[in-house]
Amino acid sequence: xxxxxxxxxxxxxxxxxxxxxxxxxxxxxxxxxxxxxxxxxxxxxxxxxxxxxxxxxxxxxxxxxxxxxxxxxxxxxxxxxxxxxxxxxxxxxxxxxxxxxxxxxxxxxxxxxxxxxxxxxxxxxxxxxxxxxxxxxxxxxxxxxxxxxxxxxxxxxxxxxxxxxxxxxxxxxxxxxxxxxxxxxxxxxxxxxxxxxxxxxxxxxxxxxxxxxxxxxxxxxxxxxxxxxxxxxxxxxxxxxxxxxxxxxxxxxxxxxxxxxxxxxxxxx
Amino acid sequence: xxxxxxxxxxxxxxxxxxxxxxxxxxxxxxxxxxxxxxxxxxxxxxxxxxxxxxxxxxxxxxxxxxxxxxxxxxxxxxxxxxxxxxxxxxxxxxxxxxxxxxxxxxxxxxxxxxxxxxxxxxxxxxxxxxxxxxxxxxxxxxxxxxxxxxxxxxxxxxxxxxxxxxxxxxxxxxxxxxxxxxxxxxxxxxxxxxxxxxxxxxxxxxxxxxxxxxxxxxxxxxxxxxxxxxxxxxxxxxxxxxxxxxxxxxxxxxxxxxxxxxxxxxxxxxxx
Numbered sequence: 100x101x102x103x104x105x106x107x108x109x110x111x112x113x114x115x116x117x118x119x120x121x122x123x124x125x126x127x128x129x130x131x132x133x134x135x136x137x138x139x140x141x142x143x144x145x146x147x148x149x150x151x152x153x154x155x156x157x158x159x160x161x162x163x164x165x166x167x168x169x170x171x172x173x174x175x176x177x178x179x180x181x182x183x184x185x186x187x188x189x190x191x192x193x194x195x196x197x198x199x200x201x202x203x204x205x206x207x208x209x210x211x212x213x214x215x216x217x218x219x220x221x222x223x224x225x226x227x228x229x230x231x232x233x234x235x236x237x238x239x240x241x242x243x244x245x246x247x248x249x250x251x252x253x254x255x256x257x258x259x260x261x262x263x264x265x266x267x268x269x270x271x272x273x274x275x276x277x278x279x280x281x282x283x284x285x286x287x288x289x290x291x292x293x294x295x296x297x298x299x300x301x302x303x304x305x306x307x308x309x310x311x312x313x314x315x316x317x318x319x320x321x322x323x324x325x326x327x328x329x330x331x332x333x334x335x336x337x338x339x340x341x342x343x344x345x346x347x348x349x350x351x352x353x354x355x356x357x358x359x360x361x362x363x364x365x366x367x368x
Numbered sequence: 369x370x371x372x373x374x375x376x377x378x379x380x381x382x383x384x385x386x387x388x389x390x391x392x393x394x395x396x397x398x399x400x401x402x403x404x405x406x407x408x409x410x411x412x413x414x415x416x417x418x419x420x421x422x423x424x425x426x427x428x429x430x431x432x433x434x435x436x437x438x439x440x441x442x443x444x445x446x447x448x449x450x451x452x453x454x455x456x457x458x459x460x461x462x463x464x465x466x467x468x469x470x471x472x473x474x475x476x477x478x479x480x481x482x483x484x485x486x487x488x489x490x491x492x493x494x495x496x497x498x499x500x501x502x503x504x505x506x507x508x509x510x511x512x513x514x515x516x517x518x519x520x521x522x523x524x525x526x527x528x529x530x531x532x533x534x535x536x537x538x539x540x541x542x543x544x545x546x547x548x549x550x551x552x553x554x555x556x557x558x559x560x561x562x563x564x565x566x567x568x569x570x571x572x573x574x575x576x577x578x579x580x581x582x583x584x585x586x587x588x589x590x591x592x593x594x595x596x597x598x599x600x601x602x603x604x605x606x607x608x609x610x611x612x613x614x615x616x617x618x619x620x621x622x623x624x625x626x627x628x629x630x631x632x633x634x635x636x637x638x639x640x
Binding site for chain 2: 106109114117118121123124125127128130134205210212213214215216217221223224285298301305307308321324325328337341344345348349352356357360364
């Protein structure tokens with residue numbers, strides 16, 4: 100197919116380049132997979148046989164399991180909190196007109212550009228000042244603030260796609276705001292809500308900077324990883340756990356995205 | 369709907385409080401003083417680190433925008449039918465763990481890592497002479513940052529190319545513009561907002577980067593963000609200086625955001 104945008108050969112060159120970049124993106128992940136089964140204390144060539152030792156080690160490692168569990172709790176609380184706040188603010192941004200709307204929307208999205216490191220420190224100082232001790236709740240608060248903009252970025256476009264006439268029709272039929280939201284708006288934005296939940300969950304699960312300042316003595320999964328990376332003896336089992344987490348998150352992300360497109364094309368709004 | 373107001377304002381208050389609070393603690397315990405600002409302003413080390421970080425972020429952001437443009441162009445304009453599948457393939461790594469992708473590079477680049485051991489194994493290089501500049505260097509930091517942000521950069525560029533009115537290109541063709549001329553006169557200017565947004569969304573976070581440099585940077589890759597962390601760290605805590613450095617970074621980011629703000633409509637980055 101030749102067009103003004105792209106000649107036939109140009110298309111071939113670009114396709115080759117695209118393939119090359121995809122290889123560059125996935126090769127490191129593939130290398131981790133290979134070395135997670137490698138029977139050697141160091142991840143280096145030549146390969147020295149197949150083993151499941153590293154996977155067994157990480158399953159038996161209590162600290163690591165505890166860190167994973169802590170991160171899962173934080174991520175779950177964060178995603179639910181961020182999505183609730185995200186839905187509320189998105190409805191306000193998409194449906195209502197109020198004074199100072201540009202300012203409010205800029206403020207809501209500002210955590211996108213603020214370095215997490217600085218934000219973590221700022222929150223640390225705040226909690227220090229008002230005497231709240233650090234722990235899981237403080238991390239959740241920090242993570243809600245940084246994931247909120249992502250939920251809004253997913254939800255607002257979806258709300259804008261939905262015709263307001265549908266909601267107005269519900270009001271005309273005597274439904275109040277809550278009933279309208281529950282029966283009309285919410286089902287229509289559900290795919291976006293699921294994406295928002297997943298984005299908030301994965302972001303929080305993986306977040307290091309804010310968590311490291313706010314978690315206190317406990318260890319989240321990224322914090323555990325960060326410190327384990329300084330001890331070479333732990334490297335092989337860290338690689339094994341890395342493979343599990345990477346593959347699970349890749350699968351979830353791809354499945355969620357495909358699912359969302361499928362549902363949205365079926366609902367067809 | 370008052371309850372909406374409460375929930376709606378709450379996060380803003382949290383956001384507002386922190387920036388405010390950096391200020392109070394900085395002036396707080398000792399009364400208002402500019403000492404720490406003076407120290408920072410007069411210190412060549414901080415200035416040097418700051419410019420070094422800016423320079424590294426600039427190199428990384430510009431190179432990956434240049435790399436990502438043809439990718440986005442291919443997806444948006446080649447007429448391939450698997451456009452969205454390919455886009456997902458490109459972006460998926462960005463949505464997985466950041467730290468784990470850094471970890472992968474640490475394994476690959478180390479002195480006994482995948483690349484060096486492969487070279488030794490295949491007798492391309494002697495065991496005593498690994499390519500040790502691979503890890504713990506500026507190069508390593510920039511490579512890893514580029515690897516991490518590349519998929520993300522393609523997205524806003526793709527969105528702007530996708531929204532481009534194809535009839536304009538056809539019109540250019542009808543007017544006997546060459547492909548190259550059509551690209552320079554039509555496609556490139558119209559996609560520029562996406563390019564600028566992409567640049568901004570890499571440049572800003574990488575200035576304050578500290579995880580990647582501390583894991584693969586060694587001393588050569590030490591960045592401004594590492595300095596801030598160290599000021600708040602366990603060794604020799606110096607919250608005052610640290611706060612100044614942090615606040616200065618916020619100011620720089622705020623100025624950059626203001627400069628770029630007209631290119632930063634949320635739709636440009638939303639994954640649609």
